[in-house]
Amino acid sequence: MPERLRTLLPLLAAALWWGGLTAIGFMAVPLLFVHLPNPAMAGGMAAKLFQAQMWLSVGCALVLLLLFMPKPGEVHMEQGPTAMVFIVGGMLLALLIQFGVAPRIVARQDLRLWHGVGTVMYALQWLCALGALLKAQRR
Numbered sequence: 001m002p003e004r005l006r007t008l009l010p011l012l013a014a015a016l017w018w019g020g021l022t023a024i025g026f027m028a029v030p031l032l033f034v035h036l037p038n039p040a041m042a043g044g045m046a047a048k049l050f051q052a053q054m055w056l057s058v059g060c061a062l063v064l065l066l067l068f069m070p071k072p073g074e075v076h077m078e079q080g081p082t083a084m085v086f087i088v089g090g091m092l093l094a095l096l097i098q099f100g101v102a103p104r105i106v107a108r109q110d111l112r113l114w115h116g117v118g119t120v121m122y123a124l125q126w127l128c129a130l131g132a133l134l135k136a137q138r139r
Contacts, residue, residue, distance in 0.1 A: 054095070061132075065091075
């Protein structure tokens with residue numbers, strides 16, 4: 001892979017991950033609840049958007065893992081392990097939200113609790129993606 005692309009690709013993947021989380025979670029979903037006729041319709045559409053975002057998050061995180069993985073014989077840089085923590089943490093949060101929290105929200109099981117847990121986890125994933133973006137920018 002050309003060096004320029006190897007430098008640019010992690011930055012693009014991290015920016016797409018963080019930007020997608022920002023656009024969906026902080027703009028698109030709130031607008032659904034403002035403009036759709038009822039909360040049930042908005043919630044159904046929000047679930048679909050969050051699922052699409054989860055796949056984007058996992059894809060971007062996998063690209064970042066492959067690109068941040070040290071090559072054999074390569075000296076480990078100080079930023080590497082921290083970047084890996086952000087990437088793996090963000091990917092795990094995305095999967096936990098989708099497969100652990102979202103089904104409980106859709107089933108309306110203790111909605112206040114699970115919505116709060118999901119919101120905190122989404123915010124943590126957003127911070128992980130931001131951390132990965134900052135690490136990719138410094139790389």
